[in-house]
Amino acid sequence: MQLMDKVDATREAVEALLAAEHASLPSCPDAVVSSALCSLARSTNQLDAARTAVVGEWATRGLPALDGSRSAVARFARDTGCSTASAASLLRRGARLRTMAVAADAFACGDLSADKVDMLCRANSDGREALFARDQNHLVSEAKRLHAEDLRRIVAYWIAAADDAKAEKAADKQAESRSFHASRTAGDIWDLRGRLDAIGGTVFFNELEAISHQLFFEDWAAAKEIWGEDTRPDRLGRTNAQRRADAVVLMAERSAAVAAGHVPARPLITLHLGEDAARKALCEVDDGTVITPGQARQWMADADFERVIFGAKSRVIDLGVRTRLFRGGLRRIIEIRDRHCTYPGCRVAAHRCDIDHITEYSAGGETTQDNGRLLCPFHNQQRPGRYQLPGREPPDDPEGS
Secondary structure (H helix, E strand, O other), X not given: OOHHHHHHHHHHHHHHHHHHHHHHHHHOOHHHHHHHHHHHHHHHHHHHHHHHHHHHHHHHOOHHHHHOOOOHHHHHHHHHOOOHHHHHHHHHXXXXXXXXXXXXXXXXXXXXXXXXXXXXXXXXXXXXXXXXXXXXXXXXXXXXXXXXXXXXXXXXXXHHHHOXXXXXXXXXXXXXXXXXXXXXXXOOOEEEEEEOOHHHHHHHHHHHHHHHHHHHHHHHHHHHHHHHHHOOHHHOOXXXXXXXXXXXXXXXXXXXXXXXXXXOOOOEEEEEEOOOOOOOOEEEEOOOOEEOHHHHHHOOOOOEEEEEEOOOOOOOOEOOOOOOOOOHHHHHHXXXXXXXXXXXXXXXXHHXXXXXXXOOHHHOOOOEHHHEEEEOHHHHOOOOOOOOOXXXXXXXXOXXX
């Protein structure tokens, strides 16, 4: 069967699927809907892989220039109706994936999403191609099992380790590109836009998130006065975007009220070391954003630093075996290890989670890092014996992630 015959057959199969879904989807059992969703996600990955292969061949043959188009991006965006940013991303993927056989095979099997493939393509660029070829099997294996956000961190560390000098140069360029603009529009609406480096952006975002979360609970309490136990997120007085806008204004009001000489909160930078006191530290801001040692050094006077040593010989086992609560260093150890709620697919950040005993304390479970895990308040309440009636407490994640 020729290529176009296969493409036509694929289109017909998709049209048949859409027709069947339209007719029967509302009456499908819950389990069938969930299974169909997972299966379609895998099939979507495979279709993306097929399209990427065709795009790579199309660009390699120079076909975009045959109609006089100035660039492949311009023609692809025009012919497909996508944005130039999406066209550029797909063309980059198509070009780089041609030299990434292991990643291309995993993509074609549906084991990798386009997002994960793009992260691997970023690693396989800028003079790192030989190192990527050496480590491709390992990186693809990690990509298959990791959540996309965790893979982003792994790739960032790999890039930093592949070439220290380039990583520091990129970090310096990132800092130099910081900017912020505020302009009043014709209707007296203020338009704000800007760019922040990794550490400055984390400081800003963490405070914005904290205030937005506080405003969410205030909105929930107000809605509960009206709706009682039938309160739902769609009945709140403000949207997520409106709460974030109000949070920015509140940040400015609090700044104006701060007394002279006030010492601001300091960001926390974590230095990860191996048990053999690794030749260099792997550096992160407290939300997991990867930074270079050079960026960390620039904040030596204005940030707090913590050292975390991983490995059997230097491993911290516990702090007080029969202590009821996880506090201090022990809590921080579990936050660093788990990073977010450990319920499958939940990404609530560590600082908003409870530390839960895997084996209940009342059943003899010890308060150690081996018996502790992060669970967001919502999932912590779903454990046996902790169920609460729906509507009694607001959901912990106002973004719905």
